[in-house]
Amino acid sequence: MNDDHRFPEPGAADEESADSLLEEQLREAAAVLDPVPDVLRQVALDAYALHDLDAKLAELTFDSLVDALPVRGVTDAPRMLTFQAGAVTVDVEVTDDGLIGQVLPPQSARIEVLGGPQTARPVTVDTLGRFSSDTAPAGPFALRLRTGAEVIVTEWLRA
Template identity: 65%
Template sequence: MRDDEFGQDVQADDAFDVGPLEEELRRAAAILDPVPAELRRIAVEAFALHDLDARIAELTFDSVVDAIPVRGATDVPRMLTFRAGEVTVDVEVTGDGLLGQVLPPQQALIEVLTGPQTSAPLVADDMGRFTGDAPPVGPFALRLRTGGEVVVTEWLRV
């Protein structure tokens, strides 16, 4: 125990919980002084560089750009294909999550990058197939760890 400025005993473990205050300050800053969109984009792109030894997988097919739309079809999945050397990653993005395959078929750990934090890694089986229950929100990229190799896809918006 220690005395406060009025001479009363104060317990040392009566610490002030700053969690709600911090959250309120974050909300105020987001409203009064938001991060510019261009700065956010640059920060997300810079974050992708933390795996400098990773190979970058280039987007070779995007159904939003390359596919012919079907009349009357709504809520169609987005199909993406990435390639880095001999490794190809096919991904289907739906409102329910991700479905994909690594080719040539091999086991891999796949992380869905959506900013500073990553979700739980997805595991590709012996056939290279993987699924994720949560669709990515906002800009995202995939980081694949196959054996001793790391492959990172380009960043995209869903």
């Protein structure tokens, strides 16, 4: 063969793109030719739910939809929630614009907003225990707090 007719070697970006395309095609073929049985999918979801088995459950102690008195003239008041787990309290305000809250006593923590088995949005907590998220929960949600060696998960609520 003549070397003049050879194709140029693709660059690294071209190889990554080709690999991604091949991977996507293989996933599509596997989904059609050998789909994951629904029973196995449910077993995997149930097993994933156990990964925080040692987590403390934060009890809902206040929900403004149930416990607050209505205020005359206020049509779209934010939902106020308070969760308690031992000495840790989490106050959360749920609005159409997102979440605002505070962990008490103030401490460093990592918080994730859970919205299902595959969605966990991390939220930054400052040194005073305050946090906020620009994304409002859509549907059922819970919070997972990691404070050092302790994991606390709130009850699931509908936004």
